[in-house]
Amino acid sequence: MPRGRTGRRIGGDYWPGFVDAMATLLLVMTFLLSLFMLAQYFVSQEASSKDTALQRLNAQIAELTEMLALERSEKRSLEEELAALSASLNQAREERDQLRTRLSQAGARGESAEERMAALREELEAEQEVSARALAKVELLNQQLAALRRQIAELSSALEAAEEREEEAKAKIANLGRRLNAALARRVQELSRYRSDFFGRLREVLGDREDIEIVGDRFVFQAGVFFDTGSAEINPAGEQELIKLAAILNQLEGEIPDEINWVLRVDGHTDKRPITTPEFPSNWELSAQRAVNVVKFLIDKGVPADRLVAAGFGEFQPLAEGESEEALRRNRRIELKLTRK
Incomplete structure (x- = not known):
């Protein structure tokens, strides 16, 4: 290597x-x-x-x-x-x-x-x-609700007080009403007594005559006692009867107490037969004029004018139904009613 x-x-x-x-x-x-x-x-x-x-x-x-x-x-x-x-x-x-x-x-x-x-x-x-x-x-x-509730409470209190006063007033009014009704009832009773006395004296003076009758609380004279047929002038015989009536009214006016405010209502009625004359175009005028003439005659004889009322009903409130001579005679009438004003 x-x-x-x-x-x-x-x-x-x-x-x-x-x-x-x-x-x-x-x-x-x-x-x-x-x-x-x-x-x-x-x-x-x-x-x-x-x-x-x-x-x-x-x-x-x-x-x-x-x-x-x-x-x-x-x-x-x-x-x-x-x-x-x-x-x-x-x-x-x-x-x-x-x-x-x-x-x-x-x-x-x-x-x-x-x-x-x-x-x-x-x-x-x-x-x-x-x-x-x-x-x-x-x-x-x-806060507003509380104030409103206070106002409602005050109003409720005032309302309760007003209701109490109203109840007291109602009680007084009811008491006065009872007393007034009692006084009116006494006056009506007294007037009824004088009315009976008036009708009794009138019946004594006039006597029992077929053409004079008492119907309910009214003294009814047949029209022939005072007037001729179709006339509103009082005839001599009727004047004599009205003189007697005036004497009784004058005597009665002195006997009825002043607190009883009475009047004698004189109502004129005719039968259903129509009348058409220049003086009386219809039975309305004839019945009304007869009632007025009776009232004027009584005033002339000394009856106070504020104690007399005249009304005419024509043929619309008959005493007898039908067209017989007796029914027509009964419906021609003068009614006297002693009543309160």
Whole structure:
């Protein structure tokens, strides 16, 4: 084998160098693998810390979301009072949606968690401001409601007092009504007594005549006693009867107490046969004129005018039905009725 300058063989000297090179390469590979594992460890630790931070952020976000849900649930009971604030709430929700959109976009772009937290805090502060305004509005409404309740209580007290006064007034009115009715009943009884006395005296003076009768509370004279057929002028025989009637009325006027406000009503009636003359176009005019002439005659004989009333009924209130001569005769009449004004 050839030898080198040192006298060693050239062919057998390269192996130790090769072994050294391999050993060095192995050390380098071990060192690089250690560096890789160390780098992998730090990378995993960094990823783990980021996951933990992300979980904390998600928990905080969930907590903030729950707080927002609680705020919204409290605001639902105030929806009627906070109608005026709905626009602000809607605007806040729109801003929140915009913030969420921006946050999602920021997350996509890799924005930091701190910026997301700041945005959420701002949103929470805005919601809290809205809630504070709502609570202030509710407090004002509660104050107004309390004032209104006080006014209602005062009005209720006043109404109860007024109702008590009204009940007292009703009781007084009822008492006065009973007393008035009793007084009226006494006056009616007294007037009925004087009416009976008047009719009795009139019957005594006039005697029992077929052409004079009492019907209910009326003294009925047949028209022939005072008037000729188709005439409203009182005949001499009728004047004599009316003079007797005036004397009785004048005597009775002095006996009836002043508190009994009475009148003698003179009613004129005709039968159903029509009359058409220049003086009396119908039975209305004839019956009314006869009653008026009787009243005027009694006034001339001293009967006070305020105690007399004249009325004409024509043929519309007959005493007898039918067209017989007897029925027509009974319906032609003058009625006297003593009554209250």
